Amino acid sequence: MMLEVRDITVDYDGVVALEGVSFSVERGEVVSIIGPNGAGKSTILRTISGLLRAKSGSISFKGKEIHNLPPYRVVEHGIAHTMEGRRLFGLLSIEKNLLLGAYTQKNKSSIHNKLEEIYALFPILKERRKQLAQTLSGGEQQMLAVGRSLMAQPDLLMLDEPSLGLSPVLVKKIFETVKDINQKGMTLLLVEQNVREALELCNRAYVLQTGRIVTQGSGKELLSSDLIRKAYLGI
């Protein structure tokens, strides 16, 4: 098991956001977490990356406990997190954003190679690499956010609503990219509200409601389950 989250409880100043959440991700998998707004999806990712502390429970990654580490140590263990809303460094150039993604990397030539790899994946970023990140369009910003995470050369990439606020065409494109990244060997933990696309893409998925996991299964199983069809797909 690459990532194992066991029975975590998280609160914001006493207001419970997650209660006894457990799940796991295996190497090479795409695992989705779906659920309505405010269910606690982002909270899960923030807890894994160390931005939040779980009140109880544990998180292990590649066999090591990581739930007590500060964010910068979690990155060193190989987890990259693309936060909801991109969270780019708007007043820095695209290239500097990407280089900051590689902050933990020491090897200059491997950073350079990775940069070229990202540019190959998103040619538009190369074209605009001297421009400030805030001048990019929504879709381009999302590419940059994903690219910046990949620069850390992680073993696990966590994506928080990568399709948020994008036009249908771009949503499709983002999902293609995600699939592409996975096929190149990246393990993915995907949080989405575009339930259908997410379920079609993933190997397994967990459904979160008000801080608890209410059901889980393979993407296909869930696509055909009544609960999902009624609540999320509107069928």
Place this chain on the structure above:
Amino acid sequence: MIEKRTEISERRRTMFKVKERVFSVLVFTVVICLCAVSLSLGQEKVVKIGAIYPLTGNLASTAMSSKRGLELAADIVNNYYDLDIPFARTKGIPGLNGAQVKIIIGDSRGDPKVGMGEAERLIKSEGCVGLVGAYQSSVTKTASQVAERYGVPFLNSDSSSYALTARGFKWYFRLCPSNETWAQNLVSFIKQVEKEKKATIKTLVILHEDTEWGASSADMQKKYFTQAGYKVLDVIAYPAGATDVNSEVLRVMKAKPDILVMNNYITDGILYTRTFKTLNYNPQHFLTWCGCSEPGYIPAVGKDGNYFFSYSEFAPELAQKRAVVKQIMELYKKKYGENINENTVRAIPAVLLMVDAINRAKSTDPAKMHKALMETDIPADQLISPWAGIKFDPKTHQNIYARYVIVQILNQAYKCVWPPELASAKYVWPWPEWNKR
């Protein structure tokens, strides 16, 4: 069984430890309280005098000197000293069964509002029978309003704003001269210079920091110089906390006056000295007020301070004429290891007069103290200040015998040059140019 007992006693012991600690703290507290009570019972009645000074803020070093003056005055009253000054050879206040004097100091931080609050506290919470202070005229103004409201005497020996006595307060008395006195003294001095040095002095510029003190001093100077037939080319106000005074000096240079009359504190005084030198500004002379007389000024500027005229309310030269001045200077030097300075001298008479009034009134009753203050007539030989005595104008309560002396910095020391009867050195006029020293 034995084990059990040891266990119990062990536990007792730890319990006792806690109790013991609590108990000893209690005992300690009670003992301290008893000591305090017995001390205050054992002592004679204590008369509290409140003092308001800017202990923190940019006048802190000045206020430190004043504080020493207050301490020294209280010490002289409370203990036996062989000095030719009233209350030195007795312990406490004779007219009040030897009551001791205690000075309670409030920190105004140089802020009129804070000073007001402190005055309130000193009168209401501390029970002070009278107030002294408060150095800056702006603070004295508000603090004395509080004294006026509560009907307790406010004796002021170090604020010079003319406006303070113009208010006609019942409880406010000023021992020291005002900025009106200073303007008159300056004009007399310049007239004398014209005669003695055959100098042609026709124009002047007045430079002042923009608090009430500086502004009202400048008003008075403008009034008296104009009356005496001199032309005031410009009156320039500037912020008291300036970090740079280039624009001020350049404006003065543009106006080209014969003399520059300045009203400044020490910080800006140092800054001006540097800027005059850098820009090589040389009028016939500089007449400064206040800043150049602060104890920190000469150490800070060194030789560059030479030749500035300034004022003083203390003339060490008096030591040769009045025994008491010499005695106080020696006493101070012994106590604090440095020479007494003007700000210390200024703080002393207010406390001594308050004591004198209580002594004559044989009471701390405000009405009786007020009557005694109005009847004050102290001759010059009992004073350490260069005043001609203390007697209050019945309406304004300004000491009609108050006056300043004019000093010049020569060889990095203040030398009295006016009035002629106190002069100890010949003054240098005109100003020796910066480049030619």
Place this chain on the structure above:
Amino acid sequence: MEQLGKLLIQMIISGVMMGFVFSLIAMGLTIIWGVMNIINFAHGEFLMIGMFFSFFFFKYVSIDPLFSLPMVAVLLFIIGFITYHLLIKKVLQGPVLAQLVVTFGLSIFLVNLAVFLWSADYRMIENPIASGKISLAGIAVSIPELVASIGSMIIGAAVYWFIKRTKTGMAIQAISMDKDAAAIMGINTDRLNAVSFAVGVMCVGVAGALLSNFYYVFPEVGSFFGVIAFATVALGGFGSIEGAMIAGVIVGLAEIVGGFLLAPAYKYAIVFAIYLAVVLIKPTGLKGW
């Protein structure tokens, strides 16, 4: 007319020279604000400490302020670093009020400590290497002021380079734009906060050391420069380093030229008026984020 022209040139030179010193002071303040969102009310007091250190090096070990400058810089960096760990760090997560109170309290504490340790007296470094003046065609340039402005420019440029061109500087910029995003890039935000605070304190301390060549040293000196620093940072835009640099020069010029042309009494009012004018057009200041 010719005289007025000369006076004007004189003023512009003096104004720009003081301006560079203001820039350096403001840079320190704006870095601290930008990175930690903390208003460092004790900024002026660190200036005071820098001045006192220079003075003591001169007085007790006879090292000229110019040569003790690197040592003062290092000492202030260390003091900033320690201050961060002892105080600032503790309140960063806390309520805004605590953040205001802590630096405000620190400023009062430092002033009183200085009065206690060193007394409230005014001190001046007499005859430092940087003294005297250069006179050219009736225009006087004070050498200590010139040295202070060139020194401020050099240090300011070095700090600018550090923030804009080094990896650590880039990380500091990242934190100032988005703390959480920076953290998940692998940036140790706590350590870089400490570095930023220390750099900010070092900037103002160096400015103090440079000022000590011609400005008097006393415990309350910080409040004078502190106020100007706040106005400068506000004018330049909170958190903007370029803004602080430009605004420093504007403030220096406004103070002197404005003071001369209008009235010295209003020279700080003029600075404030310029600030208001800029804010009306661009609420975030000249270069605000």
